[in-house]
Amino acid sequence: MGISGVLVAALISFLTVQFVTLLWKHRPLPPGPLPLPIIGSLWRVGWKIRQDTLMKLASSYGNVFTLWIGHTPVVVLAGFEAVYDGLTGNPDALSGKPxxxxxxxxxxxxxxxxxxxxxxxxxxxxxxxxxxxxxxxxxxxxxxxxxxxxxxxxxxxxxxxxxxxxxxxxxxxxxxxxxxxxxxxxxxxxxxxxxxxxxxxxxxxxxxxxxxxxxxxxxxxxxxxxxxxxxxxxxxxxxxxxxxxxxxxxxxxxxxxxxxxxxxxxxxxxxxxxxxxxxxxxxxxxxxxxxxxxxxxxxxxxxxxxxxxxxxxxxHPDIQEKVKKELGSALSSSKSICYEDRKKLPYTRAVINEIQRFSNIILFGGPRVCVDALIVLGRFIEKNFFSHPLSSHLKIENTLVIPDLCSVNLDPKHWETPHQFNPNHFLDKDGKFMVTVHAWGNS
Incomplete structure (x- = not known):
């Protein structure tokens, strides 16, 4: 066997060891795409992150799953319930920032x-x-x-x-x-x-x-x-x-x-x-x-x-016309709009909130690190993961968690028509603006 053969054999052995190591470390974490040496599970993500990238993975692995970036595991929270339970239900446990x-x-x-x-x-x-x-x-x-x-x-x-x-x-x-x-x-x-x-x-x-x-x-x-x-x-x-x-x-x-x-x-x-x-x-x-x-x-x-x-x-010219009529009837034509006027403009407020929901300009929330172990929707998330030599430069020992905000804005369990622009998502049956998360849902 020549030098090239030895090098190939050594590389195959190295990658095999890394692969087995990743599989072993993956066991206590929530399920997710198979991690490969060097690239982790980025092979399932592709080179361009889209609105539904993590939502597709959630449909396969559940609303709490693990995505490996290189040799660093990231627990993803997808959907309204997972994100709400993680960030609101466990604010202290997820108070760290990487x-x-x-x-x-x-x-x-x-x-x-x-x-x-x-x-x-x-x-x-x-x-x-x-x-x-x-x-x-x-x-x-x-x-x-x-x-x-x-x-x-x-x-x-x-x-x-x-x-x-x-x-x-x-x-x-x-x-x-x-x-x-x-x-x-x-x-x-x-x-x-x-x-x-x-x-x-x-x-x-x-x-x-x-x-x-x-x-x-x-x-x-x-x-x-x-x-x-x-x-x-x-x-x-x-x-x-x-x-x-x-x-x-x-x-x-x-x-x-x-x-x-x-x-x-x-x-x-x-x-x-x-x-x-x-x-x-x-x-x-x-x-x-x-x-x-x-x-x-x-x-x-x-x-x-x-x-x-x-x-x-x-x-949506029909929605535009409703906003125009509400502004015209609630405000004097000579009066500038100020923040306090929002109380007179329930439909316009609903439209503004629906714009923010449906546009999804921020797909993911800022990454957090676990300062304590926690359970989200029945999935146990450890405080620490065992760092790997190939990811030691990140100097992160605590488990990383990322909330998928896009999956919240498009969660079919909490929006009547998640993939349609619909201001009624933020209005009750009497046409009043709804301000609490408990009001999100079919209207």
């Missing part, structure tokens, strides 16, 4: 979206409080939203009924509103600069949950030397952070105001309060990342939601 290689690249374990433990708790709590205060001081923000809405109407009217792609003007408007929340003013006034900035936001959000991100997480060291979407994402992250840092420096030069009027102002005031605390998480790196999170999480999702809203209104 620090994948891609997470460290995108967030450097700072901010809200990509942090954990003390940093996550403090930044999230402060962020909620600051945004609530900004909502209560809503006059300036409402005016900015009204201004952007009017500009969008004008842009659409200029097309005089001709086909157009509304996503770019919507994205620019959304970015300006988020900028007003973060910095107290729209950014930047130059269209070219704003377009470049929004393109970088889009690059980052498209990378999240993609096959490219999965591959990067499995082979981070190797991917550093290979071209791909991860390289573009790194460049986009640096561009966005550089932009935010410039805004922060400009604010510092201007000096703090007595009463903060934007997120940056509230955060700088908090930094000043805690500057003598050596353990504080309120420092500039977290500030940059929190504002990064606001832009990245908000720009693409709001743009996609509003674009789908226009699509559904065009595709």
């Amino acid at each position: 620090m994948f290689p891609s997470i460290k690249v995108l967030g450097k374990e700072k901010g809200i979206l990509f942090s954990n433990c003390k940093t996550w708790k403090e930044q999230r709590h402060f962020g909620q409080a600051a945004l609530k205060k900004l909502g209560q001081m809503q006059k300036g923000l409402v005016q900015q939203i009204e201004k952007e809405a009017c500009q969008l109407v004008e842009i659409f009217a200029q097309e005089k009924g001709q086909p157009l792609d509304p996503s770019l003007p919507i994205m620019l408007s959304v970015s300006r509103v988020i900028s007003s929340i973060a910095f107290g003013h729209p950014v930047p006034t130059d269209d070219k600069a704003l377009r470049e900035l929004t393109e970088h936001f889009s690059t980052v959000t498209k990378f999240r949950g993609s096959v490219g991100e999965m591959i990067y997480n499995v082979f981070p060291s190797l991917m550093q030397y290979l071209p791909g979407s991860h390289k573009k994402v790194l460049s986009s992250c640096e561009f966005i952070r550089s932009f935010i840092k410039k805004e922060i420096e400009n604010r510092k030069k201007d000096g703090a105001t007595h009463e903060p009027q934007d997120y940056l102002g509230f955060y700088l005031a908090q930094m000043d309060k805690e500057k003598i605390d050596s353990t504080t998480t309120f420092e500039e790196e977290n500030l940059v990342q929190v504002i990064f999170d606001l832009f990245v999480a908000g720009t693409d999702t709001l743009t996609a939601t509003l674009s789908w809203a226009l699509h559904f209104m065009v595709a």
Whole structure:
């Protein structure tokens, strides 16, 4: 037997050992596709993740199943009952967040979206409080939203009924509103600069949950030397952070105001309060990342939601007409719509919620790690799995869990017509808007 024969035999032996090891480790986990060496069970997923990718697997293996990404098992919760039982019924057991290689690249374990433990708790709590205060001081923000809405109407009217792609003007408007929340003013006034900035936001959000991100997480060291979407994402992250840092420096030069009027102002005031605390998480790196999170999480999702809203209104002129009539009868023609008006607009609220349900712009919830063992729909999920040398770089010992949000939005047990756009999903028999999860279902 020559050298090549020895190498082939060694490779076959290695893969056989890995295969048997995976089968052994698979035993205590919920059922799922057969894991293979190196690729895990990604052979059942394919190279493009679609709306029904995990739903198809759930139909074969149940609503709590295991999908192997390389040599790392991920427990998937599919369907309303599994996701509700897992996230709401066991919030403490699933309170951990994994620090994948891609997470460290995108967030450097700072901010809200990509942090954990003390940093996550403090930044999230402060962020909620600051945004609530900004909502209560809503006059300036409402005016900015009204201004952007009017500009969008004008842009659409200029097309005089001709086909157009509304996503770019919507994205620019959304970015300006988020900028007003973060910095107290729209950014930047130059269209070219704003377009470049929004393109970088889009690059980052498209990378999240993609096959490219999965591959990067499995082979981070190797991917550093290979071209791909991860390289573009790194460049986009640096561009966005550089932009935010410039805004922060400009604010510092201007000096703090007595009463903060934007997120940056509230955060700088908090930094000043805690500057003598050596353990504080309120420092500039977290500030940059929190504002990064606001832009990245908000720009693409709001743009996609509003674009789908226009699509559904065009595709369903009868529903569009009902919304128009309700707005006309409930509101004065000279009065701008404000948040409080939602109480007078049950059908319009139902339409908005149905847009969010049916558009499915976020297929999966953020991955969680088990900080304790739990049972979901009778399936036992262990706190830990035995790590494998080929996946040790992930430094994750606790079991990963991912909720399939798409399967919740399309669950036939909880929606009368899950695959149809139907605002009645959110209305009771008297036409009143239903606000609780217990009201979801046939109407």
